[in-house]
Amino acid sequence: MKKALRLAEILQHGMAAHREGRLADAERSYQAVLALKRDNFDSLHLLGVVRWQQRRHDEASALIKQALRVRPDSAEACSNLGIVLQSLNRPAEAIAAYDRALAINPRYAKALCNRGDALRALGRNAEALASYDKALAAAPDYTEALVNRGVVLRDMSRHAEALASFDRALAARPGNREILYNRGNSLQSLGRFAQALRDYDSVLAANPNAAEAHNNRGCVLEKLGRFDQALASFEAVLALRPDDTDALHNRGNMLLALSRHADAVASYDRALALAPQRVDTLHNRGQALMLSRRYAEAIAAFAAVLAVEPANAAASAALANCRLLVCDWQEAARLAERAAAAARGGDWSRLDPFGALCLFDSPADHLEYARAYVRRQVPVRPQPPYARPLRRADRIRIAYLSSDFRNHPIAHLTSELYERHDRRRFEVIGISFGTDDRSEARTRLVGAFDGFHDVRFTSDAEVAELVRGLEVDIAVDLNGHTAGARIGILARRPAPIQVQYLGYLGTMGADFIDYVIGDEIVLPHEQQQFYTEKIVRLPGCFQITDSVARVPSEVPGRGELGLPEGAFVFCCFNNNYKIMPAVFDRWMRLLNAAEGSVFWLYGANEPAMASLRREARSRGVDSARLVFAPALPLADYRARLCRADLFLDTLPYNAGATASDALRAGLPIVTCAGRGFAGRMGASLLNAVGLPELVTTNLDAYEAVALKLATDRTLLESIRRKLAQNWQTCPLFDVERACRHIEAAYATMWDICLRGEPPRSFRVEPN
Secondary structure, X not given: OHHHHHHHHHHHHHHHHHHOOOHHHHHHHHHHHHHHOOOOHHHHHHHHHHHHHOOOHHHHHHHHHHHHHHOOXXXXXXXXXXXXXXXXXXXXXXXXXXXXXXXXXXXOHHHHHHHHHHHHHOOOHHHHHHHHHHHHHHOOOOHHHHHHHHHHHHHOOOHHHHHHHHHHHHHHOOOOHHHHHHHHHHHHHOOOHHHHHHHHHHHHHHOOOOHHHHHHHHHHHHHXXXXXXXXXXXXXXXXHOOOOHHXXXXXXXHHHHOOOHHHHHHHHHHHHHHOOOOHHHHHHHHHHHHHOOOHHHHHHHHHHHHHHOOOOHXXXXXXXXXXXXXXXXXXXXXXXXXXXXHHHOOOOOOOOHHHHHHHOOOHHHHHHHHHHHHHHHOOOOOOOOOOOOOOOOOOEEEEEEEOOOOOOHHHHHHHHHHHHOOOOOEEEEEEEOOOOOOOHHHHHHHHHOOEEEEOOOOOHHXXXXXXXXXXXXXXXXXXXXXXXOOHHHHOOOOOOEEEEOOOOOOOOOOOOOOEEEEEOOOOOHHHHHHOOOEEEEEOOOOOOOOOOOOOOOOOOOOHHHOOOOOOOEEEEOOOHHHOOHHXXXXXXXXXXXXXXXXXXXXXXXXXXXXXXXXXXXXXOOOHHHEEEEOOOOHHHHHHHHHHOOEEEOOOOOOOOHHHHHHHHOOOOEEEEOOOOHHHOHHHHHHHHOOOHHHEEOOHHHHHHHHHHHHHOHXXXXXXXXXXXXXXXXXXXXXXXXXXXHHHHHHHHHHHHXXXXXXXXXXXXXXX
């Protein structure tokens, strides 16, 4: 009797110490009991729990198993054995232990909850959810089960249900940091970024050292377009955890978004030193290098991505773009063939839409690449209906959306359009999500609009709300699938009519764009099958120009420009990525045929110039006959065009703004019309300036016309005189006329919409 009392007294002392967290005292008491009675269930069981708390998991497992040999019917010991086995990363055995506990007590909420954790560790999320639900049926306010249920629902992408679970948990434990953090994660997944930010801020107010909350707060700020603040959040993570690869990666992303390309590369380099094969870091590092014009390094970065993930579509597309930028045609052709092979198997992801325009003269392919790109960029979700009643106001409200309201060709072409819009009939708004370069072009643009909104640091959802709040009638996207585009804005359907114009020369492949503006040449009737948008055909030329722009009267001599004085000068100032080998072959044949001639090209980057010189030599042409022009301010660039004799266009992507500049400078252009929009620009411009005889339909004719003009000075001078005579009266440079035609297009779109009719193709009659 005395021994039993002594045992009970020692055990009670140990249990009291255990409850107070004095593990060493509890351990001594349990061991003292076991010295007197080796098969004492409570001491074996509780000493096993102490060992688990001391992270001595193997000993814990052995002790609890020994206890269960004494009392096999203890549901608590079975459940605790499951916890220990989970700590040993043996979830399947843990589940068996929980099942044993539940066979004894089917409503044992703690065992049900922990069983859910083990099932989740095995990826059996549906079973885990069922286990949490049973735990809550037994104990409706069991907070741990509510939290873990929310976590597994997030894993299953059932974010709204997860949020409801976290809200229930918070009702039981208001202000709990763990629950607030998890709720913030669900709110972020639901796109409710402002609310998520409040939850992360609450967590950090209580614990400024919560690194995960800093990181996720940064991710939310990124989504809100608050890049400076997001960067500060990622810096806070790195102050706590200097080797946190997620924070280093995210910090790089913010530096990239802020155009701090060199700093972004340095951040990615630190991340890759810790995780050398992290694909998203490798890829984004490549993007930063490409934007820094460090093309050889960018190519190596994208190749590294493909070495880890050979089927990575984004890296494949970026690598193709880099190869085009440096005129590495051999490798670009290999990438194009791989993309074509993948497309034949139904995979249209290996090129982005812009790359496809440069490589393939196939409107059918352009459509498929664009559709695939939109599917990747815009999550599949039902299109929200247009929310407000249509306005029936005196003036149609037009919003132009662009990343290029700066010193950029799109700005140079369109500034006068915004200035000339008839304010009695139209209100004109600018939505800018690109850099403010503080240029004269930017100042002019801001002044040209009735309202101008800089939304660089605003999320797509917030910009869409802005457009909706402004009650815009027609939203005109000037980017399409080009650098800086933000298709997520119009994907949210903020305007009743949505249009793409000028910036991208193909279909966007998106069901949220209603119209594309072209003309009879670039988008003839048979092209409709390749466009998800309805085609609007303007009379004359689709391209607007700027009559304010003038070629300077002071033009540098050929010697100052590096050109031989007596030579015939062919030129092409298109971006180097537009130059394809089939056209370059013809150029080199022309140099061989026209004695003493040279070819004047835009020197975009040193690797591209080296490639073009090498390609010239491989075709038997002295590379010294290629003369490269550096980038110059716009007025100086336009002035030097006068010193060329003949501009030769590219295919399948023609000159656009560059062709307009050349024609304004009195420089004739020979073009070859392709099948796609991008390949028919030259034909449209030349017809609009009254020189259809310079439009060819195959490369043999293109070469023949160019050679005829290069060897017959009288003919070339007659063409020049004709261009000079047409300049004042031709449709191409009649901005007032073009503006009225575009306004007529908008008015027709609006009338169709007001009548409740779906968008349809139509032709604008000449004014």
